[in-house]
Amino acid sequence: MLNSIVDVFTRIFGTIGRGIGWLAVWLAWPFAALGRWLMRRGWIARCVVGGIILLVLGLYAYFFWQTQLWTGFNPDYVQAYRVEGRDVSAGSQMAATGQGAGAPVCNRSAIADVAADLTDFNVNQNAWISSMLLYKLGFFGLSWDDTPFFDNKASFQRGVNQAVRRTAVELVDALGRVRGTSQIDRDLQKARESIQFSEDAWYFGLSPFGPKTPTPSFYRTAITSLRAFNDRLERCEAVFDARADNLIQFLGRIASDLGSTSAILRERSENFNGGWFDTRADDRFWFAYGQLYGYYGLLHAARADFSEVVTQRSLGSLWDATEEQFRAALDITPAIVSNGREDGWIMPTHLATMGFYILRARSNLVELRQVLDR
Template sequence: MLDRITGFFRSIGSAIGRWFGVLAAGILWPFMAAHGWYQRRSWMIRLPVIAVVALFAVLYGYFFWQTQVWSGFNPNFVDQYRFSERKVAAGQEIPAADTGAAAAASPAPAKTCQRSAIVDVTADLIDSNVNQNAWISSMLLYRMGFFGVDWDHTPFLDNKASFQRGINQAVRRTSAELVDTLGRVRGTSGINGDLQSARGNLQYDEYSWYFGMNPFGPKTPTPSYYRSAIESLRKFNTDLANCNAVFDGRADNLLQFIDRIANDLGGTSDILAERSENHNFGWFDTRADDRFWFAYGQLYGYYAILTAARSDFSQVVAERNLGALFSGTTKQFQAALRIQPAIISNGREDGWIMPSHLATMGFYMLRVRSNIVEMRAVLGR
């Protein structure tokens, strides 16, 4: 009996060994065949081959570096703005400092207005995506995929791209609200040209490289459009600081803005729930990581933007007693952004070996959304 059991396990071990042998031979065969072909060629052919291989080695080295190094990543980067020190809401005139009799004798200084914290943060988030870091989604090697397989369908090198697209989702939504409501007096002023330009550039395809097939021909890459959006946003804020632009900080505009954010987060939480419920393969779900990091990037962006909104709408926040709700929402964002697992697992929610990071992120996202919905209810009274 013992011999049969031992033989059974030996046969399993032999089968696994043969399987790995066949797999290794299949992987190595193209390289061995290429090596044999290369050895039979003259240096006139070898040198161009060496040059091409060296080029791809450099490109993949750069690509690996850019996907693994996240420059400027800091969930607490909002603290550097010191929004709590702002005493005037966005677009309102900043009172001139009283310097006594000397000030009375001198000419009146040009009036200045408060810049928009939302616009500053939005421009800086884009800057982090395309200037402090390479925009991964439009890089040539990202578009080529992993031996023809989309990187998003692999567990490798796609986390940063998903994180950047999550931030971009928050930035796009915010740019639309700036054009439609926040950057104009509804019904009595036209659309601001700089904000309109920024919104148009941010809606550009996230995957464009210097050349494309549909339509066929050369293209302007995605990061160039996003850099133009940064310039437009900062130009708007310069005009606003000079009191030559409008920021309409009314309560109904804040209500509409946070309502759009709540809907956006609700859509992402639904995506997380669908993936968690129907594809819970633990560490072997190759799409779990990009779902997780997209949601993380979206929360990262909205955390900064909503913190800025509290400053821009400071008068409304004070009048409607929203301070406690904003503080509670901030704590929920911070709790969600502390979740940074090295490997994303999409296991069963009641599993004990493989955790369910998607369910955890979805839970925190819904807590954030719940606080935002409560703020919306207070504003709507």
């Protein structure tokens, strides 16, 4: 009986070994053929081809380095803003300090600052992965998103960018104007247009055919525009409408955005139980993680920008609990994302876990809205 079991496992592992061998031969065949072709050519052809190979290897080394190095990543990044004690809403004129009457000074928008800094984190402190040439080329024509390799950072960046995009829309439509009837702020409008640009544009494209401005250039324009708005706001030359109904709408937009992501995670978790072998599970997980990472900072900033509303409605404790839910989700950083069955006992289900944290955070946002709406 024991010998039969051993034989079965021996055949299984033998078959796996032969499969790996065939795969290695298939992958090595083009390089072997290229080597035989070069052996029949002169030194000029060898140098040209060798230079091309070195260039490709260098590009892949740079691509590997950029996808694995997460510069500036810090789940506790909100602490650097030190806005907890702010008691004047964004856009409100601050009391003069010192002697003499100088130019008026208004409070900056922490939301605009955080949105600009998150974008700076995406495209200046790190390379924007989604528009890199080798990311667009994929793995032998297969999209990196369909593989378990080199796509976690790209998905995380897109999640952060989703939070900034949603915020830019709210800044233009509601927060940066008076009751929606005043003129749209020019800097916020430019920021929204720039941050909405395609996430995967390189210097050249096929549809439409021709040269293009790459994605990071547009996002850097958004950073400049957001900071220009805040500089004007500080000089009391711009508007930030810190009313309770605007805060209700902003929280509602965040809750709706997170609800959509929760549905995506649920669909993948329920219909694809591949465990560690689900090659799209990591994309869904890290997009959701990036979204929570971005909204954590923006929610922290919103408390400062709407400080008078938060104080008047006694939202301090509930707001703290909401931020704690966002921060707790950022502690989930698995080395390999697994999409196992929810009742399984071998492979974990990271998608369901992330979905649970998103729903908890969303529930707190809904409660905040309900208290504000009373």
